[in-house]
Amino acid sequence: MSDESFVCPECDTATEKDDVNVSLWEAERLVLIENVPVRICPQCQEQYYDQETRLEIEKLRSRGFPLEEATRVVEAPVFSLPPRNPR
Numbered sequence: 001m002s003d004e005s006f007v008c009p010e011c012d013t014a015t016e017k018d019d020v021n022v023s024l025w026e027a028e029r030l031v032l033i034e035n036v037p038v039r040i041c042p043q044c045q046e047q048y049y050d051q052e053t054r055l056e057i058e059k060l061r062s063r064g065f066p067l068e069e070a071t072r073v074v075e076a077p078v079f080s081l082p083p084r085n086p087r
């Protein structure tokens with residue numbers, strides 16, 4: 001993926017660089033990764049990681065996201081949406 005002019009394959013719009021926080025579930029554990037460089041499509045909001053980023057995340061995953069390498073640990077509140085009435 002070219003760094004400067006990556007066009008969204010979904011809708012053919014030029015993407016923009018940004019940094020985001022990624023959350024993912026690894027088994028029963030929620031893992032957060034901060035400041036992940038992405039390209040975001042302003043049209044369809046699709047996010048794309050470059051090869052290096054995917055590789056780094058994959059490396060962390062293959063090592064089981066070792067807790068001793070975490071920058072910090074956060075506590076997160078969990079919400080449920082109210083049950084819906086059948087229509």
Ligand SMILES: [Zn+2]
Pocket residue numbers: 008009010011012013041042043044045046
């Ligand atoms: Zn798009």
